[in-house]
Amino acid sequence: MKKSRSIFQLALLLVLITGSGVDAFCQLRTRVISPEVSADNKITFRIFAPEAKNIKLYGEWITDFTKIETLQRNDTGLFQITIGPVPPEIYGYNFILDGVSILDPANPLVRRDGQRNASLVLVPGKESALYGAENVPHGNLTKAWYDSPTLGMQRRMYIYTPPGYEKGDMTYPVLYLLHGGGGDEDAWTTMGRAPYILDNLIAQGLAKPMLVVMPNGNAYQPAGPGDTPAAATTRPADFASYRGKYEESLVKDIIPYVENNYRVIKNKDARAIAGLSMGGGHTTTTTNNNPDLFSYIGVFSAGARNVDDDYRAKLKAIKDNKVKLYYVACGVDDRLAYQGSLTLVEELKKLGMPYKFRESGGGHTWANWRIYLSEMASMLFK
């Protein structure tokens, strides 16, 4: 939005701020382009910073931290670097300007990951087409507030409805999709790109039209930062007392809200649940305690830690309730969850559960979670 400032005032402001009016004014006039993705999947990053000593670049394409690169400065104070080629993907990145992690000032695309922000760049290609805003019918996405008597507050979640939901009287199945630690209800939309993944799968006939419900898994929090009192964004002192409460609210508050307010099919075979990392734990707790609620269960990059007789009995009850798919997925480099995933799969195998184990490359990353979602979504409600 335009403020009540002229270009002259802006230039004056920059003179005052930087003490280098000419350079600053030139930056205004010749806008820096960053990031710039070339046809061969190289990315050029630029930042105009005449007074900076040193600018480095950290991005999610880096797996070897010794390979962090430094931008080159030209004589006007423009710093630049070209990296790649890199695989088609959506990457978060930051500049490190004299030791401080900053966003790319020329890039409006920002992704919040819990308490941190990163600039975003999308390298188009086959892999990223999965979650790009392609020219296909788009479903709507609603930030919905619901009452949670279990947690004693109004809380927020996202609900994706498939293209065409608004018209007609069809009823749909529902996937409950849970985020991981450090995230909130935004995560599966912003980093997970779940709405676009579903749009693209549905358009290609690879997934059935379904609703996707993405709640906030931090039981002490009404909603993510900015839509909640500041105090609620950090863990409260009595954090431990919330243990198991979110899973309880999912069953007692969230599913009833969805089934009473949306045109959905209200039975087990039309309900799926999946979560990543902490959300994988929420998933196993919820399904272990409610073996008759979901016919499709997905545990991404989580697995199981301490499998005792009680845990085994609960898994058996899930099988006895005729679950249709128990999907477990993990990257082989995921030190947080790979062993737990193997443990869980071993139990499923012994029980004769209808399971699928998806071992992928890579680690505990959104690149993997987007792939797991797309694979599991294509197996649901069929």
Place this chain on the structure above:
Amino acid sequence: MKKSRSIFQLALLLVLITGSGVDAFCQLRTRVISPEVSADNKITFRIFAPEAKNIKLYGEWITDFTKIETLQRNDTGLFQITIGPVPPEIYGYNFILDGVSILDPANPLVRRDGQRNASLVLVPGKESALYGAENVPHGNLTKAWYDSPTLGMQRRMYIYTPPGYEKGDMTYPVLYLLHGGGGDEDAWTTMGRAPYILDNLIAQGLAKPMLVVMPNGNAYQPAGPGDTPAAATTRPADFASYRGKYEESLVKDIIPYVENNYRVIKNKDARAIAGLSMGGGHTTTTTNNNPDLFSYIGVFSAGARNVDDDYRAKLKAIKDNKVKLYYVACGVDDRLAYQGSLTLVEELKKLGMPYKFRESGGGHTWANWRIYLSEMASMLFK
């Protein structure tokens, strides 16, 4: 979300990046708190930047650009400043680190304003309570995609539905709310805080429950950055050819989508339209060309430029169609729009239009637009 990195790796990364491992590791351990708002409405800002030469602070509370302040460095490399007291308000701000405008690394709240980002701080109080996430029933907010045959693409808008909309069969009136130049469909939600303004007014009985439809006013653009191909985020070469097309699509595409897909009252007395700056221009163009569509018209910080006989005849047609309210609002310091607002009001007065002119302090700012929205919303559909 947790990545597959240990604290050790993070520390190593920071050693490599900054060359000062101890300081960096300490920043990890003792988290910087910024911003911190005190009970007396002062704000303290902090940033840990041992290698920075100079850090300044620019925030929306500053009206005199010669008063930009510099943060003080302590011996560990923590920079700090306390400003204020300032009036209760939501403020955007940036640090200027050695000449480069950056976000506050310790603050997850970011607001995108077109192509730029700012960190956000809310100073609570009577004024900011208008648009805070208060403990009142919240309406839902949907990102809806609709077909625009007029513009030849799928496009996105936000639709606010009042608390309770999902249940029951009541029908509601609709306010079409238009953003200004440089903004997109996000603007009235992120900077305008329209959903919370409506929640709060409705909870206090000051506004009737209504839908608020917030489209994207850039006719060449399907949606804002990140949800649209990159090429569509900047003005195309044939920008001029889109003149008047958005206003046309509002009438031919947007209103029919809303009236066919939502439970709304489908007549003139249940339709209002308002816009700020460029959106005020969109409003006058739309209502001048369609004098029988809206009973409530709001022109915020825009006014009229060249009022000729044709323009006067169109305004007269609006009056003859029994418009109920023509609301014009502008700040006396708004050099872009104050004169045009006086011009428009003069015409309305001559015509005997049922108008209200709201002259406020201040300029071309979101602080004013939030106030104008709340005032106008409380006068609608009564």
